[in-house]
Amino acid sequence: MSWNSLQDFLAMGGYGVYVWGSCGVTLAALVLETWLARRRLRHARRVIADARRPA
Numbered sequence: 001m002s003w004n005s006l007q008d009f010l011a012m013g014g015y016g017v018y019v020w021g022s023c024g025v026t027l028a029a030l031v032l033e034t035w036l037a038r039r040r041l042r043h044a045r046r047v048i049a050d051a052r053r054p055a
Helices: 003-014 016-052
Strands: none
Touching: 003 016
């Protein structure tokens, strides 16, 4: 693959900013959702563990 064809691929016929921007936003949303889900799971496990402890 030559440099020009790589540049053409990344440019996506003039729509590269929109295509790659959309990919970036989607990736950020997936990473954020995974992080938030893990955080909620840790919190839920702590709440359950605290509820099981004798007072």
